[in-house]
Amino acid sequence: MKLVDGLSYRDWQKRNTEAFSKLDCSQGKKLRSKGYRNIGWDNVQKSWSLLQSSFQELSLFEHKLRKGDLTGAINHSILEAEQAQEIASEALESITENYNNVKEIADQALAKYQLL
Structure with missing residues (x-):
């Protein structure tokens, strides 16, 4: 039996069918118009990539809104904002540390050599 990425043909079909049924x-x-077809190795593999790109287009926020979970969507947005703020804070600390290191090296170089 031929395996691709550790899955048999039937496993690929089953995975595609399960993912497709969630749409x-x-x-x-829309996916069918792009070429989704779950029969034949080439089609099954192409269909999986179409499914993956389809799921990437839909964010968790959009998914929650579509399901009518407004509270969940707002909480998700708040969580993303807090994570972005934390990442920005860490980046600022790193930049400040790098700036201080470069400034110290520059000051040492200026102290060592006379200005012309």
């Missing part, structure tokens, strides 16, 4: 009707039609 709403309009997304399914």
